Amino acid sequence: MTRAAGPALPEDPAHPEDPAHPEEGHQLSLNEMPAVPLAHLEDILRESLHGANRYPDPFARQLTEAIADLFSVPDHDVVVGPGSAAILQHVIQGAAPQRGDEVIYARPAFDAYRLVVSSAGAKPVEVPLKDHRHDLSRMLDSVTPRTRALVLCNPHNPTGTALDTAAMLAFLREVPEHVVIVLDEAYHEFTRGHDTLNGPEVYQGLPNMVVLRSFSKAYGLAGLRIGFALAPRDVAHTLRNRLLPFSVSTIAEAAARAALARRPEVFRQVDRVIAERGRLTEGLRHQGWDVAPSAANFCWLPLGSRSPAFAAAAARQGILVRAVGEEGVRITVGEPQATDALLRFAAQFAAESAGLASA
Incomplete structure (x- = not known):
């Protein structure tokens, strides 16, 4: 279901017309845990x-x-x-x-x-x-x-x-x-x-x-x-x-x-998120992206005016991230497959941006 345009609500996805939880793809804009930490x-x-x-x-x-x-x-x-x-x-x-x-x-x-x-x-x-x-x-x-x-x-x-x-x-x-x-x-x-x-x-x-x-x-x-x-x-x-x-x-x-x-069960899941945060951060930096040091369950790319374009391009590939005006993009740490998809997209976006710049 789509939502009518209007004032942004707290923690809205980057694009209000996108579903909060797409049937296909990865929701990385709301800082949710990738899974419920408690069994049963x-x-x-x-x-x-x-x-x-x-x-x-x-x-x-x-x-x-x-x-x-x-x-x-x-x-x-x-x-x-x-x-x-x-x-x-x-x-x-x-x-x-x-x-x-x-x-x-x-x-x-x-x-x-x-x-x-x-x-x-x-x-x-x-x-x-x-x-x-x-x-x-x-x-x-x-x-x-x-x-x-x-x-x-x-x-x-x-x-x-x-x-x-x-x-x-x-x-x-x-x-x-x-x-x-x-x-x-x-x-x-x-x-x-x-x-x-x-x-x-x-x-x-x-x-x-x-x-x-x-x-x-x-x-x-x-x-x-x-x-x-x-x-x-x-x-x-x-x-x-x-x-x-x-x-x-x-x-x-x-x-x-x-x-x-x-709490021990909860913190086992927290530790997995922290480890995945490190993998996401390292992967993005290896590609040449500037990533702020994070102590949360998300990463920040200070992309400035490129932020909306990055979020829109990610959404077209089924990856929802959070563009914060023209200041940066916030990416929630998700499952390992979500990290893999985001890193593939980021590399592609960088290559395409470099190609447009040279052209």
Whole structure:
């Protein structure tokens, strides 16, 4: 089914007219896991349907306890919601209630940031990246008395770069307390081997900080829409009261609880994705492409004005990648056969581009 043209939605494919999941080809534009990490997940979901006539727990208490135990934090610091982007929306609406309030984030960024800020009536302040990373000093310089929130995506979407721990800590200590810091760590599980901040370890020392995590990426539950936030008690209490009751379904909570209980199984799949990320990155660089260093489950090609042409040519061969304006192309790490297809296409695209240039 095709979709009418209109404003881009968060994480849209490069071409809205293309199906999100083509029957033939490779979907590499949505940063999904190539497979569900948990074996026999269907049995868990089927069991949870036995109570489908009952409302879910409005506070997802069993999942909340599991998250608190995992990170060794108090239960009252955990807020579970229908995806981390939905929680972000409530954070921004609460932090920036007045028209003209400012919210700072990087450019390019996850599409939802602009949508959430604009829907709150706030003013987006987009700070360009520097060397594919957050320009922390410029973000600090952008803080004004009207700044109400600052969003950091680490690892960054769409470039995949991660900030080192020391730089992040120094930056966080400089942000004024009147600014709510949102640390979006949707891709944190893919940072293994990288020196980068772990939000759950530091948020309790920062009264203005909210950490977002997702079950959509590493845990492979994108279709169930569930995520969570960690924040100091008072902030978490306010945020929890803003969420609609029963917004997390029984089936989503059951799947998330199973994923946390079987983290070794999840991380075996994460390790496979990380290995495939290395193969994709090495293959593209061997062909001569500039590839940003990634700590996420995707790679970034800073192609500039060639980005739309690259994505369109890939789509014609059944490979959906994400062109981010005329800044770059984001390629999700998929199955090995998807990597093979992408590398074949990239080599062909480079050869054809070289031929056109010489002609």
